[in-house]
Amino acid sequence: MSKTLLEMKNITKTFPGVKALDNVNLKVEEGEIHALVGENGAGKSTLMNVLSGIYPFGSYEGDIFYEGEVCKFGKIKDSESVGIVIIHQELALVPEMTIGENMYLGNEQGKSYSIDWNQTYGEADKYLKQVGLKESSRTQIKDIGTGKQQLVEIAKALAKRAKLLILDEPTSSLNEEDSKALLDLLLEFKKQGMTSIIISHKLNEIEYIADKITVIRDGATIETLDKQGDNVTEARIIQGMVGRELTDRYPKREAQNLIEKALEVKNWTVYHPLYSERKVVDDVSLYVKKGEVLGISGLMGAGRTELAMSIFGKSYGKKISGQLLINNKEVSLNTEREAIDHKIAYVTEDRKDNGLILSNPIRINTTLANLKGVSKRGVIDADKEIAVANEFKDKLRTKTPSVEQNVGNLSGGNQQKVLLSKWMFAEPDILILDEPTRGIDVGAKYEIYCIINDLVAAGKSVIMISSELPEVLGMSDRIYIMNSGQIAGELDAKEATQEKIMSHIIKSGKEKNE
Amino acid sequence: MKEKSVGTFLKKYTMIIVLVIVALFFTWQTQGRLIYPQNINNLISQNAYVFILATGMLLCILTGGNIDLSVGSVVCFVGAVGATLMVKKGMNMILCIIIMLAVGLAIGIWQGFWIAYRRIPPFIVTLAGMLMFRGLSNIVLQGYTVAPMPQNYLNLFNSYIIDFFHGENFNITSLVVGIVAAVIFVLLQFRQRMQRVKKGYEVGSITNDIIKCALISLVMIVLMWRLGMYKGIPNILLWILVIVIIYGYVTSKTTIGRHFYAVGGNEKAAKLSGINTNRVYFIAYANMGLLAAVAAMVTIARLNSANPTAGDSYEMDAIGSCFIGGASAYGGSGTIPGVIVGATLMGVINLGMSIMGIDANWQKVVKGLVLLGAVIFDVESKKNSR
Numbered sequence: 001m002s003k004t005l006l007e008m009k010n011i012t013k014t015f016p017g018v019k020a021l022d023n024v025n026l027k028v029e030e031g032e033i034h035a036l037v038g039e040n041g042a043g044k045s046t047l048m049n050v051l052s053g054i055y056p057f058g059s060y061e062g063d064i065f066y067e068g069e070v071c072k073f074g075k076i077k078d079s080e081s082v083g084i085v086i087i088h089q090e091l092a093l094v095p096e097m098t099i100g101e102n103m104y105l106g107n108e109q110g111k112s113y114s115i116d117w118n119q120t121y122g123e124a125d126k127y128l129k130q131v132g133l134k135e136s137s138r139t140q141i142k143d144i145g146t147g148k149q150q151l152v153e154i155a156k157a158l159a160k161r162a163k164l165l166i167l168d169e170p171t172s173s174l175n176e177e178d179s180k181a182l183l184d185l186l187l188e189f190k191k192q193g194m195t196s197i198i199i200s201h202k203l204n205e206i207e208y209i210a211d212k213i214t215v216i217r218d219g220a221t222i223e224t225l226d227k228q229g230d231n232v233t234e235a236r237i238i239q240g241m242v243g244r245e246l247t248d249r250y251p252k253r254e255a256q257n258l259i260e261k262a263l264e265v266k267n268w269t270v271y272h273p274l275y276s277e278r279k280v281v282d283d284v285s286l287y288v289k290k291g292e293v294l295g296i297s298g299l300m301g302a303g304r305t306e307l308a309m310s311i312f313g314k315s316y317g318k319k320i321s322g323q324l325l326i327n328n329k330e331v332s333l334n335t336e337r338e339a340i341d342h343k344i345a346y347v348t349e350d351r352k353d354n355g356l357i358l359s360n361p362i363r364i365n366t367t368l369a370n371l372k373g374v375s376k377r378g379v380i381d382a383d384k385e386i387a388v389a390n391e392f393k394d395k396l397r398t399k400t401p402s403v404e405q406n407v408g409n410l411s412g413g414n415q416q417k418v419l420l421s422k423w424m425f426a427e428p429d430i431l432i433l434d435e436p437t438r439g440i441d442v443g444a445k446y447e448i449y450c451i452i453n454d455l456v457a458a459g460k461s462v463i464m465i466s467s468e469l470p471e472v473l474g475m476s477d478r479i480y481i482m483n484s485g486q487i488a489g490e491l492d493a494k495e496a497t498q499e500k501i502m503s504h505i506i507k508s509g510k511e512k513n514e
Numbered sequence: 515m516k517e518k519s520v521g522t523f524l525k526k527y528t529m530i531i532v533l534v535i536v537a538l539f540f541t542w543q544t545q546g547r548l549i550y551p552q553n554i555n556n557l558i559s560q561n562a563y564v565f566i567l568a569t570g571m572l573l574c575i576l577t578g579g580n581i582d583l584s585v586g587s588v589v590c591f592v593g594a595v596g597a598t599l600m601v602k603k604g605m606n607m608i609l610c611i612i613i614m615l616a617v618g619l620a621i622g623i624w625q626g627f628w629i630a631y632r633r634i635p636p637f638i639v640t641l642a643g644m645l646m647f648r649g650l651s652n653i654v655l656q657g658y659t660v661a662p663m664p665q666n667y668l669n670l671f672n673s674y675i676i677d678f679f680h681g682e683n684f685n686i687t688s689l690v691v692g693i694v695a696a697v698i699f700v701l702l703q704f705r706q707r708m709q710r711v712k713k714g715y716e717v718g719s720i721t722n723d724i725i726k727c728a729l730i731s732l733v734m735i736v737l738m739w740r741l742g743m744y745k746g747i748p749n750i751l752l753w754i755l756v757i758v759i760i761y762g763y764v765t766s767k768t769t770i771g772r773h774f775y776a777v778g779g780n781e782k783a784a785k786l787s788g789i790n791t792n793r794v795y796f797i798a799y800a801n802m803g804l805l806a807a808v809a810a811m812v813t814i815a816r817l818n819s820a821n822p823t824a825g826d827s828y829e830m831d832a833i834g835s836c837f838i839g840g841a842s843a844y845g846g847s848g849t850i851p852g853v854i855v856g857a858t859l860m861g862v863i864n865l866g867m868s869i870m871g872i873d874a875n876w877q878k879v880v881k882g883l884v885l886l887g888a889v890i891f892d893v894e895s896k897k898n899s900r
Contacts, residue, residue: 315786337788346786354786357779359846368776369787371769378768383713422787 004065005030005195006051006084006164011062013046013055020046021060022219028164028197028212033190035210036199039241039413039441043219044199045089048166052086053079066164083163087153089172089439093141100124100137103156127155131185145301147178154185165189165196171205172439175299175467176502183209201441202468203234215240238442249446250474253453258289258477261328262461263311263344263430268322270303270310276318280306282485284322288430288461293452295476295493296465297501303485304465305349308432312346313339326430340369345428347419349435349465351412355419358408362400363389365407365418369426392421396451413444420451431455432463437471449475469498483508525895529840529852529888533859540866547869548862551744554737559672559816561861562750563589563809567832568839568853569761570805573798575836576765576774578781578845580636582799584625584643585806585832589825591647592618592810597660597820600667607667615807621647622803623796630795640799644829652822661819671753671815674746685746692738696731703727750812757808762850774798778845834881835860838888860884 006028013021021043028034036044049055051064053073064071066082073079076086093102100121109123110116124137131151135144141152150170157165167186171179183205186196200206206213213232215222222240225232238249264287272278281303288294296304309316311324313336324331326342333339339346348354356365366389367374374385389403396417400410407418416436423431433452437445452462452475466472472479479496481489481504488508491500524531540548547553567585574582596614599605605613625643628634679686703723710717717723741747765771776784777794785791809828814820839856841848863884867877 312786313788335788335790336786337790340788348783348786353780354782357776357783357846360775360779364772364775368772368784368789371772375769378770380767380769380772382767383710426788 003030004028005067007065008047008051009063009065011047011050011060011064013043013050013060020219021050023062024216024219024221026214026221027224028195030195031190031193032211033186033196033198033209035206035213036197036216037201037203037206037213037237037241038216039443042216042241042441044216045168046219047216048086048168048197048199051079052076052084052166080160083161084166085157085160085162085164086166087150087157087168087170089169091146091149091153093149093152095142096140098138098140099128099135099144099152099155102141102152103127103137103159107160123159124155127158128152130158131155132181145178147174147181150174150178150182151185154182163195165194166199167196168199169201169439170198171200171202175301176469177299179205201439203237204470206237207232207234213237217241241442249442249470251446251450251453253457256291256456258292260290261287262290262292262326263288263463264323264325264328265311266323266325268307268310268324269320270306270317271319273316273318280317280485281310284482284485284487286480286487286490288463290429290461291456291459292477293456293462293464293475295472295479296463296482297467297469297472297479298482298488299467299505301484302482304482305434306485307482308346308434308463308465311339312336312344312432315339315346340426340428343427343429344432345369345423345426345430346432347423347434347436349438351415351419355422356407356415359406361406362393362398362403362410362418362421366392366403366421366425369422373425373427388425389421392425396421396424397447411440413440413447416440416444416448420448424455428460430461430463432465434465435467436464437466437468445471469501472501473498481505481508528891528895529838529855529859533855533862536859536866537862540862540869544866544869548866549740551740551742553865553869554740555744555748557858557861557865558754559748559750560865561857562754562812562816563828564831564835564857564861565754565854566757566805566809566812567828568835568857569757569850570802571829571832572765572836572841572848572850572853573761573774574636574802575833575841575843576778576845576848577795577798578778579843580629580795580798580845581640581829581833582625582636582643582802583640583829584621584647585802585809586825586828586830587644587647587651588618588621588803588806589810589813589828590651590820590822591621591654592807593814593820593824594651594654594660594822596810597663597814598654600664601660601662607664607670610667611811614811615804618807618810619800619804621806622800625803626796626799629799630792636795636799651824655820655822657822659819659821663814663818668815668818669749671750671812672748674748675752677746681742685742685744688738688742688746689735691747692735692742695738696734699734700727700731753808753812757805758850758854765850770797775846778842778847780846831857831860834885837892838885840888840892842892843889856888 004027008024008026011021011024024043024047026047038044050060053076056074057072066084094105103124104120108115109119121137128135128137131154133148133151133155135148141149170182174182186209189196198210211227213225215237225236266285268281268284269279270281272280284307298304306316310320313333314320315336324333331342333342352358363385367385371380374381374388386403393400393403398414398417400414407415410418437448452464456462464472464475473493473496476493478493479491479501480487481491481501483505486508489504537548571582574580592614595617596610599613600607600610621643625639628639629636675687677685677687707717707723765774773784773789773794776787776789777791781791813824817824835857836848836853837843838859839848839852839854841853860881863881864877867880
C-alpha cells in the first residue's frame with residue numbers, strides 16, 4: 001500500500017574544500033515518520049537544505065524525485081509550493097509580532113496592498129486548534145514559551161499545506177513534557193496521512209516515534225533501519241552513528257568520600273530583571289561539595305539557568321537576596337569578574353550567543369576569561385597565548401587544523417570544547433555547566449563526560465544543569481530537582497530514577513496550583 | 515595551493531594594493547606632481563587630523579560599529595577655547611595645551627558616561643554633542659575668527675626637525691632617520707622570528723617575511739628621502755607617529771585592547787568572561803574626546819586660527835578612513851595599520867584630485883563611492899570566505 005513520496009538519489013554536495021555529502025540516498029514513503037540521525041557535521045542539515053531548495057538546483061549533484069517527478073528547486077518557495085516544509089532548529093519567529101502575523105509572514109492573506117486580517121486570524125486559529133494550542137492567534141510570540149512557539153512553527157507549516165514536514169531537532173530546546181506532546185502530535189498527523197522527516201540527537205525519541213531510521217555518517221548514508229524488520233535499539237542506532245559500539249555512555253568514576261562544602265547558597269531569591277514583581281528563583285538553598293558532580297534537573301523555565309547566572313556575579317536578575325558561601329565563608333559577588341576571581345566559572349547553555357566569539361580564533365576565545373594568565377602588566381604574551389591554546393586543544397582533543405581557526409567554523413561539539421577550554425584555563429574550583437552537551441553528538445558527549453570526571457577527580461566541584469534525565473542520572477553524585485523557581489526535591493544518585501525525578505516535578509507543580 | 519596563497523595574500527593586503535594602484539594612477543595623471551617632495555609633505559600635514567581622529571574612532575567602531583559623530587564639533591570647540599585663551603588672554607602655551615586636553619577629555623567622559631553607564635545609543639549622544647559643541651564654539655568665538663596663533667605654538671606643529679648634518683638643499687637627518695628606522699624595524703622583526711623559532715612555535719615562510727621587511731623598509735626610506743628633499747621631517751609627523759604607535763600597541767598587544775575586540779565580537783560572551791563591558795564603552799568615548807583635543811591642537815596650528823566652521827565634517831573623514839581601512843561595520847575587527855592605510859588612501863585621492871584640478875563637488879562624489887565600494891568589498895569577501 002505504501003508509495004514512495006520522496007527519493008533523493010546519489011546526492012553529492014561540495015563546499016570549498018569539503019565534501020559535505022557524498023552519494024547520499026534517502027527514500028521516504030508516504031505516511032511514515034522517517035528519522036535522520038548522525039553525529040554533528042555528518043551532513044543531515046545539509047541534506048535537508050538541498051531538499052528544501054536552500055542550496056538551489058545546480059549547486060549539488062544527484063536527483064530528487066518527489067511524487068514521482070524530478071524536482072529542481074531554485075529556492076525555498078519552490079519546495080514549499082509542492083508541500084515540502086522545513087522547520088529549522090532555530091525558530092524563525094518574530095517576537096514582537098502576533099502568532100497569526102508570524103504564521104502568514106511572507107504569505108499574507110488578502111491583497112498585497114490590503115491585508116485581510118480577519119481571514120489571517122481566522123485561518124490561523126483553525127490551524128492552532130489542529131496542533132492543540134489554546135492561545136489566540138492575536139497573542140504575541142514573545143508572550144508564549146518555547147514549547148508553544150515550536151507548535152506555532154508547525155501550525156505555520158500546516159498553513160502552507162505541508163505534505164512533507166521536515167523537523168530539524170524540534171525538541172532540542174523543549175523539556176520532556178513538551179517534547180512528548182510534540183511527538184504525540186506528529187504521531188497524530190501520521191494517522192491523518194502526513195509524512196515527516198525528523199532530525200534528532202535524542203535516540204529515545206526516535207525509537208518512540210520513527211518508522212524508519214536512516215543513519216548518516218561523514219556525509220554518506222550508512223544504513224536505513226526499519227522498525228518492523230530490524231531490531232532497533234538505542235545501542236543499535238549509536239553503533240551505526242559512530243561506527244563502533246559504545247558500551248558505556250557514561251564513563252565511570254571512582255567513588256570518593258565527599259566531605260567539604262565548596263559552595264553553598266541559602267535562601268536565594270531572584271526577581272525578573274524586567275517584571276520586578278515576578279520571582280524567578282524562590283528561596284533556594286543548596287550546596288555542592290568538593291569533588292562532587294551535582295546535577296540540577298528540572299523543566300525548561302524552572303529557573304535553573306537564572307539561579308546559576310545570579311550566583312555568577314549577579315549576571316541575571318534584580319533584587320537578589322540570600323547568602324552565598326564559598327568554602328564556608330560568606331561572600332558577595334557583584335560582577336562576573338568577582339565571581340571568576342572567587343574561582344567560579346559559568347559555562348553557558350547558549351555557546352553561540354553568550355559563550356564564544358564566533359568570528360575570532362580558538363586562541364582568543366580560550367584566553368578570554370583569564371587574560372591575566374597570559375599577560376604581564378596588561379601586555380599579552382602572544383607566544384604564551386598560543387602555547388596555552390594548543391595545550392587545551394590537545395588536552396580536550398578539539399578537532400581543528402590550528403588554534404587560529406575561527407570558532408564559528410567548528411562543529412558544535414568542538415565549539416563546546418573550546419568553551420570548556422576557556423573556563424578551565426580560568427582555573428576555577430567550582431564549575432557550573434549549563435546544558436554542557438546540548439546539540440552535540442554522542443561521541444563528543446562522551447568526551448565531555450570524561451572531562452567532567454577529570455575535573456572532579458582533581459578536587460573541583462561541578463554543578464551540572466541538564467534537561468536530559470539520563471545524563472543527570474548517569475553523571476551526578478547528587479541531584480536537585482527544580483520547579484518554578486524552587487527546589488522541589490533532592491535525591492542521591494543511587495536512589496534516583498527518571499520516574500522519581502518526574503514525580504517530584506509533578507508533585508510540586510500540583511502543590512503550586514492548589 | 516599556490517593559487518590559494520595568492521588569493522589569501524590579495525585578500526589580506528587588498529587596501530595596500532589599492533593604495534599603490536591609486537597612487538600610481540594619480541602620479542601618472544599629474545605627470546608626477548603627486549610625488550613632489552612638497553606634496554608628500556602636504557599629504558602628511560593636511561591629513562594629520564584624519565590620522566589622529568581615525569585612531570580614536572577605530573576604538574569606538576570596534577565596540578560594535580558605533581561611531582562618534584561629535585568629533586568635528588569637539589575639534590572646533592576645543593580649538594576655540596585654546597585659541598581664545600592663547601590669543602585673547604595671552605595665557606601660557608603649555609597651560610593652554612593642558613587645558614585643551616582636559617576639556618577634550620571632559621567632553622569624552624560626558625558622552626562616555628551616557629553611552630556606557632546609561633546605555634543611551636551612541637548615535638544619539640554624539641549627534642547631540644555634534645549640535646551642542648558646534649553651538650558652543652560659536653558662543654566662545656562670538657562668531658569671529660581668532661588669529662593669529664603665537665609663534666611658539668605654531669613651531670610645535672608646523673616646523674621641521676633641524677638638520678644636524680647641515681646638508682645643502684637636502685636634509686640629511688631625514689634620510690638618516692629613515693634608514694635607522696628601517697634597520698630597527700628589520701632587527702625587531704628578525705628578533706621576534708628568532709625567539710619564536712627558539713621556543714618552537716610556528717613561523718610563517720621566510721620569503722614572505724623578507725619581502726614584507728624589504729617593502730616596509732623601502733617605503734620608510736623613500737618617504738624620508740622625499741621629505742629630505744623638501745624641508746625635512748615635519749614635527750607633525752612625530753605627533754602622528756607617537757599616537758599611532760601607542761594605539762597600535764594598545765590595540766594589538768594589551769589586554770585592554772583585546773577587550774575592545776571581544777566586546778565588538780560578542781558583548782554577552784565578553785561580559786560573562788568577566789570583562790567590564792561598560793568600562794570598555796566608556797574608555798572608547800572618553801579617549802575619543804582626548805584625541806579630538808589633540809586633533810584640535812593640530813587644526814588651529816595648521817589654520818593659524820580658530821574659526822566657527824573649523825572641523826566641519828571631520829567625523830566623516832575619520833569614520834570613512836576606518837571603514838576603508840577594513841574595520842567591520844558591525845564591530846570586533848579592524849586594525850590601526852589598516853586605518854592608517856585607509857586614511858592615506860583618502861588623502862592620496864584628495865590630493866591627487868586637487869592637483870588635477872577636479873571640482874570639489876566631484877571630489878565628494880568620488881570619495882563617497884570609494885567608501886561605499888570599500889565596505890561592499892569587505893562584506894562580500896566575508897560572505898565568500900564562509
